[in-house]
Amino acid sequence: MHIDKGKCVGCANCVPVCPMGAIHVGADGRATVVVDECVECFTCYRGLSTEHLPGSLIRVLRRLLKLARLRFEPDPDVCPTAAITPDELRWPRTLRREFSDPLERHSSTGMGGRGTAEVKTNELTNRVGEGLAGFVVEFGRPGVGVRLHDVAVATKELARAGVTFETENPVTYLMSDVSAGQLRPEILNEKIMSCIVEFRVELERVPDVLRVVEDVSCRVDTTVAVGVSARCDAHGEDPLKDVLAGQGYKFHRGKVNLGLGRRSNPAAEPTATSRTGGHP
C-alpha cells in the first residue's frame, strides 16, 4: 500500500486507522506508509470512505479556512482525496495480504481468513474427533502483528512436542518440513496481521501441550491468542472443561457448534462422522 503524494492533503485520517501503526504524516505534510511495517491488510484502502476531491482544491480551501481561524477536518472515516493506493504484490509479500486481509483468499488453501473452519463444521468434517482436543493458537492477535520467524519458533517447538498439525491450514502449507515444524526460509521476515497454528492432540495430553504453548508465548515478540476445542457428549457437556479448569484456566466465552449441519449435496457421501446417540 502507498499514499499518492500528489493527492494526499495530510488530513491524517488514515494514521489511526492503520492497525499496525504503519502510516505517519511526514515533514512534507503528506501521509507515508512504512512499507516494512505494512501488512497489506487493506484496512485503510477499504475501510475509509472516499471523496475523490482534487488535492489542490483542498489545499487552497485549507489556507482560506486558516485565515478565518477555522480548520479543514473531514469526518474521521473519510479520505477526502482517495489518496490510498494498493501496490501490485509479489511473492513473498503476497503472504502479507493473504494473512491480513480477511477478504483475500489464501493461494494455498483457497480459503479466506487466518486458519480453517476449525470445529465450526465439525459435525461434517470430524476434524476434532472424540477423545481429541483441537488447538487454535493465533500469533499476532489482537492487532499486534507478527513476523513469521516468531511463528517458526513456535511451530518447531510444537513439532518437538509431537502435535499433529492440521493439513488444510495455511501455515502448515508454508512448512518445508511439517514433521519438524520448519517454515520456508524465504518467508521468515514477512510481517502479517496474525496467523493460526492448528493442531490436534489426545485429550490427556492437553496439560502438557498447554505448557508448551505457554512457554513459546513467552519467547515470541508478539501476543498469542489461545483456543481449545472438543466434542460434546450426548448431554451437551465436554470433557475439556474440567481439564482446563484443573490447569487453572479461567474461561467463559467460546464458539459452540450446534451440530445442525448435514450432507445435502446430491453427490455427497452419507454422514459417516455423525456422533452416536443423543444428537439430532
Place this chain on the structure above:
Amino acid sequence: MTNTLHRYGSPESAADDYIVFVMATKGVNDEGSEAKAREFLKVALEYRPVNLGGGSQGGLYRPTSRLNPFIAYFTSRRHAISPRVLMQEIEAPGHAAAVFDNREAFEEFVAAVKKMDLGLSVNASALVEDTRCACRKAGFQPHSVEYSLGFRGRTDRLPDGRVLELTTMCGHGMVSASYAQKMILMVKEGRVTPERASQYMAKFCSCGVFNPSRATRVLKEAQQGVPAPLGV
C-alpha cells in the same frame, strides 16, 4: 471468515453480545447454500439483530467509495446498507452471521434456526453456558465447543481493557487500537455521539460481526467517566 472467538471482556460485559452464524462446507452441503444463508438472514431480521454479515463486500455497515461534498456535509450520510442488498451479495459457499444484543433474542433465534433445518453448520459465539442453555431450551444438545483462553505473550503491547473491548469485536484486527482510542476521545469531547462512533468502527469489520450496540455501551461508559476495565 467469522472470527469471533477472542472477544475481550468480563462475563458481565458479554451479556449484550451474541453471534449466530451459518457455514457451508465445500463438496458436502454447499449446493444451494447461498439461498439458505439468505433465508437465515431473513429470519434473523425478525429478531432485531444489531449487525449482519455474509456479503462478499462486507457487513451491514460499510464505507462509501464515491462520497461527494454535498452528501458528506449537507445531507445525512448513510452508514449502513439495506439487509436486502447484503443478502443479494451472498456467494457460494454461503455463509452468514447475525449479531444480537440481548439473550432473549439470541435464544429465540437459536430455536428458530433449529426449526428452519437449513442443513448448514450453525455456530454460536457467546458465553458458552448461555449457548448451552439456548440449545437445551430449543430441545437439542450442541456438537462441539471451542473455548477462548485469552491472550498470552507480549501483552504489554496491548491497549487498555476498554480499547480491547472495542477492537476485539473484529477478530481479524481491522479495527485498530488507535482508531478506537480516537473514537473514545471524540465521544468524550462531544465531537461525535457514541452511536455514530460505533458505526464508524463497525465499517472496518468486513465480516459484519462487530457489535455496534455493545460498542455504544462501552463508549457511553467512557463518556460517563466509568473506569476502564483492567487490561490483560
